[in-house]
Amino acid sequence: MEAFSRLIAAPSVSSIDPLYNQSNREVAEMLANWFADLGFSTELQLVSSNPDKLNMIACLGQGDGGLVLSGHTDTVPYNEKLWMQDPLKLLEKDNKFYGLGSTDMKSFFPIILAALEKIDLEKLNRPLYILATSDEESTMAGAKALVSSERALGRHALIGEPTGLKPINMHKGILVETIKLTGSSGHSSDPDFGVNALEGMHTVISSLMKLREEIQAQHKNPLFKVPVPTMNFASIQGGDNPNRICENCELTIDMRMLPSMDLNDCRAAIRRNVMQAIDGRRLKVEFDQVFAGMSGMQTDGNAEIVQLAEKLAGEPTGTVAFGTEGPYLNSIGMETVVLGPGDIDQAHQANEYLLLDRIDPMITILEKMITHFCINEG
Numbered sequence: 001m002e003a004f005s006r007l008i009a010a011p012s013v014s015s016i017d018p019l020y021n022q023s024n025r026e027v028a029e030m031l032a033n034w035f036a037d038l039g040f041s042t043e044l045q046l047v048s049s050n051p052d053k054l055n056m057i058a059c060l061g062q063g064d065g066g067l068v069l070s071g072h073t074d075t076v077p078y079n080e081k082l083w084m085q086d087p088l089k090l091l092e093k094d095n096k097f098y099g100l101g102s103t104d105m106k107s108f109f110p111i112i113l114a115a116l117e118k119i120d121l122e123k124l125n126r127p128l129y130i131l132a133t134s135d136e137e138s139t140m141a142g143a144k145a146l147v148s149s150e151r152a153l154g155r156h157a158l159i160g161e162p163t164g165l166k167p168i169n170m171h172k173g174i175l176v177e178t179i180k181l182t183g184s185s186g187h188s189s190d191p192d193f194g195v196n197a198l199e200g201m202h203t204v205i206s207s208l209m210k211l212r213e214e215i216q217a218q219h220k221n222p223l224f225k226v227p228v229p230t231m232n233f234a235s236i237q238g239g240d241n242p243n244r245i246c247e248n249c250e251l252t253i254d255m256r257m258l259p260s261m262d263l264n265d266c267r268a269a270i271r272r273n274v275m276q277a278i279d280g281r282r283l284k285v286e287f288d289q290v291f292a293g294m295s296g297m298q299t300d301g302n303a304e305i306v307q308l309a310e311k312l313a314g315e316p317t318g319t320v321a322f323g324t325e326g327p328y329l330n331s332i333g334m335e336t337v338v339l340g341p342g343d344i345d346q347a348h349q350a351n352e353y354l355l356l357d358r359i360d361p362m363i364t365i366l367e368k369m370i371t372h373f374c375i376n377e378g
């Protein structure tokens with residue numbers, strides 16, 4: 001309980017808006033101290049030029065293989081007025097732990113500590129890593145820094161994001177793109193007085209809808225509830241007066257790719273398509289990628305950790321509709337399953353809570369997983 005409340009009490013909001021963005025140093029150092037007390041070697045890894053954004057990597061045991069237990073230290077921004085209590089003060093009520101990050105996903109770390117209490121750590125003959133990243137909720141800077149540091153970690157990884165104790169081996173990727181068209185204004189009475197950006201956007205939308213059709217015909221994965229990649233036309237702005245030719249028009253789309261699709265290829269295809277659509281129209285186009293986007297995750301359903309997670313959770317592996325750091329971990333040689341005690345419908349909400357009856361089963365899952373990969377396998 002104390003570890004839960006101390007983590008919740010340490011603010012660590014990450015946001016692309018500098019107004020809300022906070023350091024995660026307090027959380028990272030707290031975790032480093034706790035794991036160091038258990039004999040782990042610990043390291044704080046800078047993730048950017050900002051000295052107050054850190055990954056924490058703790059390791060116990062030596063050799064190759066082994067297990068990585070991974071979670072993020074940051075939370076999303078919050079609006080205190082919407083909370084019934086101080087979001088940074090853990091409240092136990094109605095068999096729930098309320099607090100910012102209770103479900104997504106600070107509680108994962110005290111649960112790891114509780115699992116370690118049940119294990120004779122002297123017996124470890126494969127390494128056990130605890131990875132606590134920064135900025136998962138905003139830029140993925142922590143995961144990216146880990147990838148570029150080429151720091152070798154274990155072979156098998158579990159991310160404790162909120163999945164309601166169900167193992168997840170796949171999720172889609174995300175790409176957000178804003179397309180800005182600039183023409184020129186003029187009196188509405190004669191089209192030749194200007195170049196209409198809104199009409200240009202009409203062509204762009206038609207062309208992107210055609211691209212969507214083509215992509216959906218090429219890519220299918222029946223394991224997802226929506227088995228094809230999607231492209232949502234999210235917002236459009238443009239024009240002002242009825243008697244003026246529309247000079248500016250801006251469209252934002254959100255694409256969810258299947259894990260087999262490459263983020264950069266998809267972005268390039270969208271941009272190529274837009275350029276072709278407005279070719280010869282005297283319109284200027286600018287692209288803004290809003291955020292860097294992320295690839296989907298796909299871990300082989302036969303991977304040892306996926307199979308073990310299914311067995312321990314008593315649930316078949318499935319897919320989720322949110323993104324995780326899984327693709328980054330997989331890209332550096334891990335096989336990753338996502339399995340955590342929280343519920344995603346609680347994440348990013350005021351009055352976020354974790355159901356207390358999820359804690360003991362998660363402790364047991366981790367205890368068995370550590371035993372399997374770090375003691376029995378050696």
Ligand SMILES: [Zn+2]
Nearest residue numbers: 072104105161
């Ligand atoms: Zn999360």
